[in-house]
Amino acid sequence: MTNEELREIARLGGKEGGREGAREVLRALGVDIEHPLEAQKDMHFLRDFRKGTYSVKVKFINTTIGAFALAGLYKLFSGVMWEP
Template structure:
């Protein structure tokens, strides 16, 4: 065997081994390799869910901060006597 043939054999073995490992990892993650479009739809759904929850989280934080600010202003102004 020539050195070039050995390199080609090693390259092909590496590719084949890498492909097998990648498929095992994807199977372990629960991804159906027979239907890649379904897996893409699932990932898109998860991204939308993550973005949606981030948006809701931001709105909740803004609401809580606003409520605390209003409560503080109420407390401040309720202690001030208005002319009299």
């Protein structure tokens, strides 16, 4: 066997070993490797869910800060007598 043939055998063996290792990792993570399109849909759903919850969190924080600011302004101006 020549060095080129040995390299090709080693390359193919490493490639197959990498594939099998990736499959085992994905199975351990609960990814259905038999249906890759379904797995992609699941990942898209999770990304959309994460972005949606972040958006809700930001809106909640902004609303809370606005309410406290409004309450503070009310408290500040409620003591001022407004005369026409």
